[in-house]
Amino acid sequence: xxxxxxxxxxxxxxxxxxxxxxxxxxxxxxxxxxxxxxxxxxxxxxxxxxxxxxxxxxxxxxxxxxxxxxxxxxxxxxxxxxxxxxxxxxxxxxxxxxxxxxxxxxxxxxxxxxxxxxxxxxxxxxxxxxxxxxxxxxxxxxxxxxxxxxxxxxxxxxx
Amino acid sequence: xxxxxxxxxxxxxxxxxxxxxxxxxxxxxxxxxxxxxxxxxxxxxxxxxxxxxxxxxxxxxxxxxxxxxxxxxxxxxxxxxxxxxxxxxxxxxxxxxxxxxxxxxxxxxxxxxxxxxxxxxxxxxxxxxxxxxxxxxxxxxxxxxxxxxxxxxxxxxxx
Numbered sequence: 001x002x003x004x005x006x007x008x009x010x011x012x013x014x015x016x017x018x019x020x021x022x023x024x025x026x027x028x029x030x031x032x033x034x035x036x037x038x039x040x041x042x043x044x045x046x047x048x049x050x051x052x053x054x055x056x057x058x059x060x061x062x063x064x065x066x067x068x069x070x071x072x073x074x075x076x077x078x079x080x081x082x083x084x085x086x087x088x089x090x091x092x093x094x095x096x097x098x099x100x101x102x103x104x105x106x107x108x109x110x111x112x113x114x115x116x117x118x119x120x121x122x123x124x125x126x127x128x129x130x131x132x133x134x135x136x137x138x139x140x141x142x143x144x145x146x147x148x149x150x151x152x153x154x155x156x157x158x159x
Numbered sequence: 160x161x162x163x164x165x166x167x168x169x170x171x172x173x174x175x176x177x178x179x180x181x182x183x184x185x186x187x188x189x190x191x192x193x194x195x196x197x198x199x200x201x202x203x204x205x206x207x208x209x210x211x212x213x214x215x216x217x218x219x220x221x222x223x224x225x226x227x228x229x230x231x232x233x234x235x236x237x238x239x240x241x242x243x244x245x246x247x248x249x250x251x252x253x254x255x256x257x258x259x260x261x262x263x264x265x266x267x268x269x270x271x272x273x274x275x276x277x278x279x280x281x282x283x284x285x286x287x288x289x290x291x292x293x294x295x296x297x298x299x300x301x302x303x304x305x306x307x308x309x310x311x312x313x314x315x316x317x318x
Contacts, residue, residue: 015218021183022298023237025269026176043311059174060268063246066261076271078182087222091312101302102225104309109219110184110300112235114273139181141269143260150263152202153250 006083011097013088015109027139029056029125031077036136038081044104045133047118054127054140061125064143068122072146075132078139079111116146165242170256172247174268186298188215188284190236195295197240203263204292206277213286213299220284223302227281231305234291237298238270275305 008014032053035041042049054075056064067073086107088097100108117131127143144150167173191212194200201208213234215223226232245266247256259267276290286302303309 013221015221018185022186023184023239024180025182025184025271026243027181028268039316043313043316044306060246060260062172062174063259063268064261065247065256065258067258069261074273076269076273080182084185087219088224092314097224098312099224099226100222101219102223102228102304103312104303104306105313108301109187109222110235112184112271112301114233114235114303114306116306142267142271144263144273145261147203147263147273147275153257153262154202154264155251157198157200157202 009090009093010095011088011090012086014085015087017085025078025141027078028060029054029140031132031134031138031140033132033134033136035134038135041135042133045115045117045131047131049130051120051128051130052132054129054143056125058125064122064127067127067143067145070145070149071119072116072149073119073129074144074146075115075117075140076142077113077134078141079106079113080139081135082106082111084109084111112141168249168252169254170247170249171245173244174246176243184237184300186237187219188213188299190291190293190297190299192291192293192295194293197294200294201292204274204276204290206290208289210279210287210289211291213288213302215284217284223281223286226286226302226304229304229308230278231275231308232278232288233303233305234274234276234299235301236272236293237300238265238272239298240294241265241270243268243270271300
């Protein structure tokens, strides 16, 4: 018998999803990883982990221009298999609870993950990186240069 | 005459928004900052910047339980005033272009910002922090412990 990994555990609290969302996201591509089940995903990515491909849909590939200058990039993706209604969680299954915002668990009202990854190469619409821990086929939302390496290019502001 | 800050500049390319979004986000609260116009917002937050309040809507306040243990937290918010269709940008206005994903500009298909901020205090549904650079009234999507300080609490996985 398989344990239901999405069952609510002792001490957990739920906030029902609202009837309407406040804004919409676009899946700009998919992530290819060697992790084909949720159990196979590591708890945190490592920058010496396996190579993964971030494959952008065609209209978005032009947005990669210039990203090759950065060693470390931030990837935002949508954890499409995670339940969104847990606001207090029992992550160890031992009755000890934590608020969702004190955890980096995939289970959260907006299941958006942020990962810092090492950029290996860019070829056409595909960025190859190391350091992801997500399921194969995960939708991508965004890529950005790591904030540490990044200096804004826009002119300074008055005030 | 005010310059139209949302006008398309030389060398910029546009990808029209799709007719339907792929998933929906929930605004879990709002951010109170001293920055009441886009021009007043700094280009990057500083951890010695002014105190700002992250005010969660009531059902989500329980999710803050345990967050007080972390000095640095990650905040995800929705840049609700930014246009979403620019895929190649001319950030300096000088004709030199960069792909959107090589910039941390607010203008991007999914206008989700990530900031690392210093946690000052938590009281009820309000987390006071330093290090934000966003407009007063910006919708919040998520808070997480900084990944550097965080060790997953869930039991280790086989394989």
